Amino acid sequence: MIAFATIGGGLYAALLWQLARVIAARRSLALGRFPVIAFVTSMVCAAVSITAAPGIPSALLGAGVIGAVMCGVVDARTGYIFDGLTIAMSSVALSAAAGIGSLPTALLSGGAVGGSMLALYALTRGRGIGLGDVKLATALALSFGLAWGAIAVGAAFVIGAAYGIVLLLRHRAKRGDAIRFGPFMAAGAIFALAVDIVGIHL
Secondary structure (H helix, E strand, O other): HHHHHHHHHHHHHHHHHHHHHHHHHHHOOOOOOOHHHHHHHHHHHHHHOOOOOOOOHHHHHHHHHHHHHHHHHHHHHHHOOOOHHHHHHHHHHHHHHHHOOOOHHHHHHHHHHHHHHHHHHHOOOOOOOOOHHOOOOOHHHHOHHHHHHHHHHHHHHHHHHHHHHHHHHHHOOOOOOOOOOOHHHHHHHHHHHHHHHHHHOO
């Protein structure tokens, strides 16, 4: 089971990366080399999620983390979170939710987390987060559910704020500078996975 999850996680990450390459090429964006560290991280997260609690919900949690990691890499390198990636993530999550009879719950979770992020986007007029971040948060909530989706997004803001403070203290940034949020969404997703695993073992 662990080997299957690890291989499956790696294949899913590779497919998302290939999709990102196609989209980047169409937009004439430089995506760079294959992200080996992100790929390995994705495989580890997939294996760990299944080890903690075998089943579709845990597989979805792992898939959500993998999607967030790949989106984080793409955002860090290009400044964009491609719609194609978040659509793929959402499609996987919704298909799995429909298969286990939890589609209404998944839709409610995505609507709640995504709606909150959209409201923040509107209030800040896009200065704090972008629409790509809103779509990624929605896709994460579809995969994670309401509670873990909210934890992932909340952790992303905390980690991002801490990073911003460090940059300010080291005079490497100034107030008003934009910081790409995708990598912090990935960190928040990994944090949510870690918290979920700790909770399962307690």
